[in-house]
Amino acid sequence: MLGGEGESSGYSSAKDAADEKRASPAVDGDEPAGNRYPEHGMPSDRFYIPSTITKHSPETANPCSFIPYTPSGAVYPSSGAARYSSTLHLGSVLPTAGYSSSAAGRSHFSASYQHGQNLGCIYNPYTASGSALSSVALPGTGPGMRAQVYLCNRPLWVKFHRHQTEMIITKQGRRMFPFLSFNIAGLNVTAHYNVFVEVVLADPNHWRFQGGKWVTCGKADNNNQGNKVYIHPESPNTGAHWMRQEISFSKLKLTNNKGTNHNTSQMIVLQSLHKYQPRLHIVEVTEDGVEDNGDVKTQCFTFPENQFIAVTAYQNTDITQLKIDHNPFAKGFRDNYDSMYTAPENDRLTPSPTDSPRAHQIVPGTRYTMQPLFQDQFVNNLPQNRFYNCERAVPQTSSLLSPQTEDGASQRWFVTSMQQGGNSSASSSKLDLTPYEGEYSSSLLPYGIKSLSMQTTHALSYYPDSPFTTMSAGWGSRAGYQTYQRKVPPSLPWSPRPSPTAGFPEESVKVKPQVQDEVTGSEALISSWTETQSSALSPSKADSFSIACKRRRLSLNGPSSEDSPANGKCEELAAATISSPYSKEPPPTKSMSYYPFYTNP
DNA sequence: CTTTTCACAGTCGCGCGGATGGGA
DNA sequence: TCCCATCCGCGCGACTGTGAAAAG
Numbered sequence: 001m002l003g004g005e006g007e008s009s010g011y012s013s014a015k016d017a018a019d020e021k022r023a024s025p026a027v028d029g030d031e032p033a034g035n036r037y038p039e040h041g042m043p044s045d046r047f048y049i050p051s052t053i054t055k056h057s058p059e060t061a062n063p064c065s066f067i068p069y070t071p072s073g074a075v076y077p078s079s080g081a082a083r084y085s086s087t088l089h090l091g092s093v094l095p096t097a098g099y100s101s102s103a104a105g106r107s108h109f110s111a112s113y114q115h116g117q118n119l120g121c122i123y124n125p126y127t128a129s130g131s132a133l134s135s136v137a138l139p140g141t142g143p144g145m146r147a148q149v150y151l152c153n154r155p156l157w158v159k160f161h162r163h164q165t166e167m168i169i170t171k172q173g174r175r176m177f178p179f180l181s182f183n184i185a186g187l188n189v190t191a192h193y194n195v196f197v198e199v200v201l202a203d204p205n206h207w208r209f210q211g212g213k214w215v216t217c218g219k220a221d222n223n224n225q226g227n228k229v230y231i232h233p234e235s236p237n238t239g240a241h242w243m244r245q246e247i248s249f250s251k252l253k254l255t256n257n258k259g260t261n262h263n264t265s266q267m268i269v270l271q272s273l274h275k276y277q278p279r280l281h282i283v284e285v286t287e288d289g290v291e292d293n294g295d296v297k298t299q300c301f302t303f304p305e306n307q308f309i310a311v312t313a314y315q316n317t318d319i320t321q322l323k324i325d326h327n328p329f330a331k332g333f334r335d336n337y338d339s340m341y342t343a344p345e346n347d348r349l350t351p352s353p354t355d356s357p358r359a360h361q362i363v364p365g366t367r368y369t370m371q372p373l374f375q376d377q378f379v380n381n382l383p384q385n386r387f388y389n390c391e392r393a394v395p396q397t398s399s400l401l402s403p404q405t406e407d408g409a410s411q412r413w414f415v416t417s418m419q420q421g422g423n424s425s426a427s428s429s430k431l432d433l434t435p436y437e438g439e440y441s442s443s444l445l446p447y448g449i450k451s452l453s454m455q456t457t458h459a460l461s462y463y464p465d466s467p468f469t470t471m472s473a474g475w476g477s478r479a480g481y482q483t484y485q486r487k488v489p490p491s492l493p494w495s496p497r498p499s500p501t502a503g504f505p506e507e508s509v510k511v512k513p514q515v516q517d518e519v520t521g522s523e524a525l526i527s528s529w530t531e532t533q534s535s536a537l538s539p540s541k542a543d544s545f546s547i548a549c550k551r552r553r554l555s556l557n558g559p560s561s562e563d564s565p566a567n568g569k570c571e572e573l574a575a576a577t578i579s580s581p582y583s584k585e586p587p588p589t590k591s592m593s594y595y596p597f598y599t600n601p
Numbered sequence: 602c603t604t605t606t607c608a609c610a611g612t613c614g615c616g617c618g619g620a621t622g623g624g625a
Numbered sequence: 626t627c628c629c630a631t632c633c634g635c636g637c638g639a640c641t642g643t644g645a646a647a648a649g
Contacts, residue, residue, distance in 0.1 A: 168642085171606080175640075208603085256605090272604075312605050313642095320642070329641040332611035 147282050149301040150183040152246055156326060157305040163318040164214050165308035167276075173253030173267045177327045180249040180278055180306065187239030187282070194283040194291075195242060196231040197249050199268045202277035202307045209315030217273075226258045226269025236289035242282075254310060270310040278306045 151157065156178045157165070168174045180197055187193060205216035230252045234241065255267045270276055284297035314320045324330045 177641090324642070327641065329612070329639085331613080331641080333642055 146186050147184055147299050147301075148186040149280055149282075150185070151303045151305070152181040152183055153178050154303070154305060157303070160319065160322055161305040161307065163316055163322065165306075166311045166314055166316060166319045167254055167270075167308040168314065169254045169256040169270050169272060169310045169312060171255060171257040173255040173257075175250065175253055176308075177323055177329075179252065180280070182247045182280055182301075184242045184247060184282065187243055188284075189238060189240035189243070191239050192236045192285050192287050192289070193239055193242055194231065194235040194281075194285050194289060195237075195247060196229050196235065196281050196283075197252060197268075198229045198279045198281055199254075199270065199276045200228065200279060202275040205275065207273050207275055207309050212316075214309060214315075220274050221271055226255075227265075228268055230268055231265065236285050236287075256310070256312065272310050272312045275307060275309045277302060277304070278308075 160178060167176055184195075201220055201222075203216075204220050204222075206218040206220050207214050208217040209215075210217075230249060232247060232249065233251070234247075251266055253267045254270050256270060256272055257267075258269055280301040282299045282301075283291060285291050314323070324333045
């Protein structure tokens with residue numbers, strides 16, 4: 001068991017990162033290995049901080065999983081390169097037709113950011129030198145005021161990213177899913193900031209879905225017009241405000257309607273079949289939202305896992321399934337929804353709405369929580385009799401990763417990302433999901449799955465305004481954790497979100513290798529869950545899983561060898577389904593014959 | 602043939618209005 | 626009895642992916 005250990009953030013020391021690297025050969029052949037990791041050897045996990053920050057010692061790691069995210073080299077150049085050239089951007093900067101630097105005032109802020117020709121092409125003829133982690137001071141932020149950004153729902157993004165995320169665009173605008181959600185730290189609590197998201201081209205290619213995978217197809221249409229910026233509706237606001245709560249861009253809509261003139265501020269105009277990269281901008285402004293002309297203080301943060309291809313209709317059925325499984329709005333399309341909600345209390349895959357009426361609030365009002373460890377488990381514990389089914393519609397070749405990396409790596413929420421390390425547009429879109437492949441994918445994954453798979457709220461939990469968001473005492477200490485174990489209904493393993501404001505803290509952090517945290521955390525969760533959900537995993541579940549396997553939609557590409565039983569996902573699920581939730585021993589590895597319920601059609 | 606558009610069914614959040622209960 | 630707060634049910638609208646038709 002673990003108490004405060006498992007929940008302590010997923011801090012990962014530089015040494016760990018180095019170990020990770022050694023233990024995880026690059027998967028992406030097209031990516032220069034040297035670019036993947038920052039030369040500083042810091043783990044490029046999830047926190048973006050300016051490279052000049054030296055404060056992220058283990059002692060400063062935050063229990064709420066604010067992991068130092070060291071820009072690993074070439075950060076994509078902003079569309080406002082000219083404007084932001086003196087900001088956080090590191091490495092190679094693409095000279096683009098950026099924004100005017102003469103912004104003055106909120107109105108101008110909006111106007112100048114929202115329109116522009118050829119906005120934000122982040123792709124660039126990447127030069128390898130860009131991977132170097134440079135030490136660029138933030139001119140505007142001053143000493144100790146460099147923002148750190150945490151992608152709250154990163155595990156979900158990673159999950160989508162593995163299959164190449166697609167985002168629907170419609171004339172009336174479609175919300176993103178997953179949506180962008182960040183935690184920010186390191187701001188001046190009294191200063192005012194505008195926070196906005198910009199969506200820029202991620203590469204110079206036009207894409208098409210062919211043969212079960214995304215392939216480039218000509219050059220991107222570069223003269224796309226229209227709004228590319230979504231300003232957070234709470235802008236401007238104080239640093240304290242931004243750091244106090246999670247910053248959600250759930251209302252952001254994507255459209256392909258260039259002529260749209262309504263809801264412009266909520267819509268970002270994209271082109272179908274182009275790859276895009278959302279970026280978070282934090283601009284220090286005066287109290288009334290006016291930017292300081294002479295001293296623009298802007299920071300830009302890019303998470304490669306946020307890349308997506310805009311589509312008018314889903315191409316990859318894996319993505320479709322992920323959306324259905326995770327997006328509460330698509331609940332009606334879950335083919336086992338009935339069983340999920342009509343099964344006996346102890347046997348449900350997903351808690352009924354009455355378990356927590358607030359648990360599925362779609363858009364949290366002002367704050368909600370996404371504790372990474374739990375979150376990842378939510379993400380990874382969908383109804384397994386339908387998730388990653390053995391008859392997946394698209395062979396795994398469509399995914400961004402090799403099959404062997406499919407199963408385990410992303411199950412860990414401390415998946416190492418290469419961040420901006422890569423840079424050739426294509427390679428930069430890929431994450432390194434393999435760091436723990438050999439060591440953990442086979443041993444830890446089943447923990448995660450079997451520990452929570454039957455009890456979590458799954459997609460419902462993705463929208464975090466759950467009752468547990470207020471249980472702030474339950475996450476940071478052993479005692480708190482025990483309290484959590486005792487009180488939290490098994491159906492809603494939600495975790496409180498430690499206040500970044502209160503908690504970027506140097507205290508109460510158990511400095512442990514993140515890997516261990518993961519293990520202990522998982523075990524603790526398993527223990528917690530299994531104690532209260534003894535009947536959650538029953539043989540009948542395995543049967544239903546098998547049946548569900550057969551019910552899966554057929555691949556457009558026909559059966560693939562990669563969909564064979566040996567391939568993985570189905571196996572994992574079967575194994576997870578079958579594994580005894582009580583077992584504290586490491587589950588069998590994939591190599592073991594452990595799938596008696598699996599039936600290969 | 603590929604891509605886009607549209608109508609559709611299903612789910613859920615929110616707001617409104619009525620019913621209920623407690624206190625003055 | 627009146628006032629106020631709370632609870633509950635209903636309807637509307639927002640949102641989702643699907644699938645067929647239309648457009649290119």
